[in-house]
Amino acid sequence: MKKIVSLLLALSLFIVPVVVIAAEQPISQKASIADEIAEVYRTYKGQLAEYRQANDQFVIAKGQFQQLNTLSSLEVAVQDFRKVLSLRDQVLLTYLKLIELELIEADGINLEEKDIALAETLDLQRDFLAHKDLVDNAIDRVAVNRVADNFELLSPRIVNLSNYASTLLKIGKMQTILDQSLTLVEATDPRNLTDEPSLKLNEKIRAHNEITNLINQIDTELNSVWDEIKIAREKNKLSENSKVNASIYAGLSQVLVFLEEILLDQ
Amino acid sequence: MNNNSDFNQTQFASQEPVMEDAVSYQEPVTEDIQVAQSTKNRRKLIVFGVIGFVLILVFILLLILIRALSPVDTVTTDENGDLIQVQQGELDPLLEEVYLLSRDLDNADPSLNVIPFPPVDMELRLEEAQRR
Numbered sequence: 001m002k003k004i005v006s007l008l009l010a011l012s013l014f015i016v017p018v019v020v021i022a023a024e025q026p027i028s029q030k031a032s033i034a035d036e037i038a039e040v041y042r043t044y045k046g047q048l049a050e051y052r053q054a055n056d057q058f059v060i061a062k063g064q065f066q067q068l069n070t071l072s073s074l075e076v077a078v079q080d081f082r083k084v085l086s087l088r089d090q091v092l093l094t095y096l097k098l099i100e101l102e103l104i105e106a107d108g109i110n111l112e113e114k115d116i117a118l119a120e121t122l123d124l125q126r127d128f129l130a131h132k133d134l135v136d137n138a139i140d141r142v143a144v145n146r147v148a149d150n151f152e153l154l155s156p157r158i159v160n161l162s163n164y165a166s167t168l169l170k171i172g173k174m175q176t177i178l179d180q181s182l183t184l185v186e187a188t189d190p191r192n193l194t195d196e197p198s199l200k201l202n203e204k205i206r207a208h209n210e211i212t213n214l215i216n217q218i219d220t221e222l223n224s225v226w227d228e229i230k231i232a233r234e235k236n237k238l239s240e241n242s243k244v245n246a247s248i249y250a251g252l253s254q255v256l257v258f259l260e261e262i263l264l265d266q
Numbered sequence: 267m268n269n270n271s272d273f274n275q276t277q278f279a280s281q282e283p284v285m286e287d288a289v290s291y292q293e294p295v296t297e298d299i300q301v302a303q304s305t306k307n308r309r310k311l312i313v314f315g316v317i318g319f320v321l322i323l324v325f326i327l328l329l330i331l332i333r334a335l336s337p338v339d340t341v342t343t344d345e346n347g348d349l350i351q352v353q354q355g356e357l358d359p360l361l362e363e364v365y366l367l368s369r370d371l372d373n374a375d376p377s378l379n380v381i382p383f384p385p386v387d388m389e390l391r392l393e394e395a396q397r398r
Contacts, residue, residue, distance in 0.1 A: 055387065055390075058390075081392045084390060085390060091384050092384065095381070102380060141392070148392065151388075159388075162383045166379050166380065169380050170374065170376050170380075173370070173374035177367055177370055177374060180367055181367060184360060184367075187360055246376055246377075248376075249371070249375065252374075256364055256367055256371060260368075263360050263361040
């Protein structure tokens, strides 16, 4: 009998945590891509901290070489320089991976632009990896200086890509919100209401038309932004038009306020 | 006083008062009593075990019930327009969708950069040291 009682208690103690854990489980599971982004971001932060430390060390070594001008201080400075160059490449490589994942996950981006941005991201990843190999294999001052000079070819490309991807992500988000708002506007069309008094119905139709016009206006603005992005990309002169973005953002905000008003009135 | 120091020889030794406390008589423990004691203990253990098990089961059932009855939180805005959480069932699904879109719009603020450029020195050089 003792055994049975002990078994029952042990069973209960086992059931409690299982039930509690099961009850705490979220209904929907996170998308794997979002998990990967979080993981890469953590790695990126760690690498950035490592780079900063190496950079501080290099600055000290460089200062000592400038003061002492001896062969041993030169050796230390060269080795520290090589290390910081390698870590910088590593940070930028992880940053490129982050851009790649953010682009893959994002909705609303013009597919042609998305493909081009992704292709450039992968290209740059390859080039940075090759550059990092050169840095790691550079053993003397001349070789290290040479690979540092080579970086000048990569530097503008990654800055350009960062601007490009950032613009695509911002516009893509606004495009998604516009598309979803359009679906909501269609769902709230008062013409579908049959039991509404005609006076009230006309008022609702006018309000609905107002929102539709605003959405059309934003849609036109967004289309012209996509065209501008394409032209700027082709000219390799991508710069953000923050004025246009702010205007679209304000328009979307207004659409949502109008929609809320209509739905609360129903 | 110690009565042993009494030298009265007319008194028999058996009549002398007992000096020490009488040893209390204990009945020998019989086997029946031991068995009864053991059964009593076992019964106690069973009662406590069953009560414990029932309490744990009730706790689990309560937990499940609370989980099942509590509605899932959703997002809406208060009078100031700030996003707050309310319980599901109070909102029109379309209205709820609007509030979720408002939250997405906050995250889509064009002044925010999702992927800011890493704060690294893009012009690292050793040449300055060489020239000197």
